[in-house]
Amino acid sequence: MKEDKRPEGKASFITEARREQIREAAIRTLDEIGYVNASLAQIAKRAGISTALISYHFADKYDLMNHLLTHLVERSAAYILERVEREKSSTDQLNAYIVASLDYQAAHPARNAALVEIVFNARTPDGVPYYKLGDDEDEDPVQRELRRILTEGQRAGEFGAFRVDVVATMIQGAIGEYMLIPEAGKKTDPQTYRDELVRMIHRIVKG
Amino acid sequence: MKEDKRPEGKASFITEARREQIREAAIRTLDEIGYVNASLAQIAKRAGISTALISYHFADKYDLMNHLLTHLVERSAAYILERVEREKSSTDQLNAYIVASLDYQAAHPARNAALVEIVFNARTPDGVPYYKLGDDEDEDPVQRELRRILTEGQRAGEFGAFRVDVVATMIQGAIGEYMLIPEAGKKTDPQTYRDELVRMIHRIVKG
DNA sequence: ATAAAATTTGATTAATCGATCAGAAAACTG
DNA sequence: CAGTTTTCTGATCGATTAATCAAATTTTAT
Numbered sequence: 311m312k313e314d315k316r317p318e319g320k321a322s323f324i325t326e327a328r329r330e331q332i333r334e335a336a337i338r339t340l341d342e343i344g345y346v347n348a349s350l351a352q353i354a355k356r357a358g359i360s361t362a363l364i365s366y367h368f369a370d371k372y373d374l375m376n377h378l379l380t381h382l383v384e385r386s387a388a389y390i391l392e393r394v395e396r397e398k399s400s401t402d403q404l405n406a407y408i409v410a411s412l413d414y415q416a417a418h419p420a421r422n423a424a425l426v427e428i429v430f431n432a433r434t435p436d437g438v439p440y441y442k443l444g445d446d447e448d449e450d451p452v453q454r455e456l457r458r459i460l461t462e463g464q465r466a467g468e469f470g471a472f473r474v475d476v477v478a479t480m481i482q483g484a485i486g487e488y489m490l491i492p493e494a495g496k497k498t499d500p501q502t503y504r505d506e507l508v509r510m511i512h513r514i515v516k517g
Numbered sequence: 518m519k520e521d522k523r524p525e526g527k528a529s530f531i532t533e534a535r536r537e538q539i540r541e542a543a544i545r546t547l548d549e550i551g552y553v554n555a556s557l558a559q560i561a562k563r564a565g566i567s568t569a570l571i572s573y574h575f576a577d578k579y580d581l582m583n584h585l586l587t588h589l590v591e592r593s594a595a596y597i598l599e600r601v602e603r604e605k606s607s608t609d610q611l612n613a614y615i616v617a618s619l620d621y622q623a624a625h626p627a628r629n630a631a632l633v634e635i636v637f638n639a640r641t642p643d644g645v646p647y648y649k650l651g652d653d654e655d656e657d658p659v660q661r662e663l664r665r666i667l668t669e670g671q672r673a674g675e676f677g678a679f680r681v682d683v684v685a686t687m688i689q690g691a692i693g694e695y696m697l698i699p700e701a702g703k704k705t706d707p708q709t710y711r712d713e714l715v716r717m718i719h720r721i722v723k724g
Numbered sequence: 725a726t727a728a729a730a731t732t733t734g735a736t737t738a739a740t741c742g743a744t745c746a747g748a749a750a751a752c753t754g
Numbered sequence: 755c756a757g758t759t760t761t762c763t764g765a766t767c768g769a770t771t772a773a774t775c776a777a778a779t780t781t782t783a784t
Binding site: 531556557558568569572577578 | 740741742744745750751
């Protein structure tokens with residue numbers, strides 16, 4: 311399962327800094343010209359380095375994109391989970407989950423665009439697209455946390471009766487859908503959408 | 518605004534048949550290997566024709582993808598709108614909208630995959646990705662119909678108070694999210710998801 | 725300071741891309 | 755039937771792709 315060029319031992323200081331630089335350049339590239347046009351040359355140009363240097367630090371393009379995807383997912387997950395952990399009741403945790411998810415993507419639009427580009431464009435070596443990849447294997451921790459909140463809320467009597475997986479999918483969809491709408495076409499400002507979405511979700515989980 | 522090679526006059530019988538064949542091959546190609554790998558050569562191979570023939574019938578790759586996207590959206594919209602029109606009350610129309618949307622994509626998974634591939638990969642000549650394109654211009658008629666149902670339901674007193682655009686986005690997200698989940702990873706069968714989603718949406722729009 | 729190791733580049737590779745063109749083949753017209 | 759137009763192919767174009775390699779440079783270790 312080697313995906314880095316140096317699986318054994320920790321990366322040197324220089325290597326880690328360079329990798330970070332390449333990641334940032336890749337994010338900017340994906341955001342600006344999309345996955346289809348995001349060649350190594352374009353990424354290298356934005357990083358101000360040669361294309362061969364990318365090949366030196368990453369096995370191949372798939373390795374780079376895979377690495378970046380993992381990195382982006384982890385950062386997003388860490389932010390959301392940290393905000394959820396602060397709350398005690400299931401109701402407050404659910405609110406925190408929704409608000410934190412919307413906040414993170416609003417605060418980092420380029421990261422978000424890069425994430426979308428990778429998920430909907432990249433494929434495993436077997437040709438399976440990431441977005442069709444079941445979360446069964448490594449199990450998306452964020453999605454899992456949402457289901458945990460809902461289940462726990464029902465057990466504690468805070469929430470009413472509903473199918474947890476269905477409602478979890480709905481919430482995830484409502485969050486993801488807003489994130490895809492471009493700034494320009496947004497009929498509702500983020501603040502209003504956030505508040506109203508929370509209100510509507512509560513109509514579902516309560517009662 | 519010429520995007521076809523023969524803007525004036527109707528296409529001949531042969532040309533129309535060939536175009537349909539190329540569309541079908543493109544759908545299969547996008548579904549099987551994704552937009553990134555969907556070269557004209559790959560599409561031509563699946564259609565059993567030469568790559569030059571595609572160039573003969575479509576101005577360029579962008580023209581082909583744009584044409585296919587429009588075609589797919591129109592077919593899907595026609596199906597959904599027809600099902601909605603059969604119903605009288607806003608409640609029944611909303612149900613029909615949700616069920617028809619889920620049904621269509623379940624019945625045509627390849628078309629759906631192709632649609633997703635184009636929307637999330639293709640960009641206008643200006644470099645703007647389709648998924649970031651506001652629906653303000655040509656205004657997605659399906660999305661518009663959903664908002665109309667909700668607004669009308671409120672006016673008629675069938676539905677309670679909520680922000681139409683927010684709830685419309687939620688519903689669209691809940692539908693789209695399920696459509697992206699691969700068959701394998703589905704914890705809930707389509708029938709159950711359909712019924713439960715309708716139930717949950719009613720908790721929102723009623724009271 | 726010097727040798728060794730790690731990092732970086734420019735040049736080059738073969739493969740594939742979308743697109744074009746001349747001409748063959750097929751369909752249509754009178 | 756002959757002549758014209760439409761349809762189609764095979765060959766080929768220049769551009770771009772990801773990746774490799776030897777050599778140059780920088781960093782690290784001694």
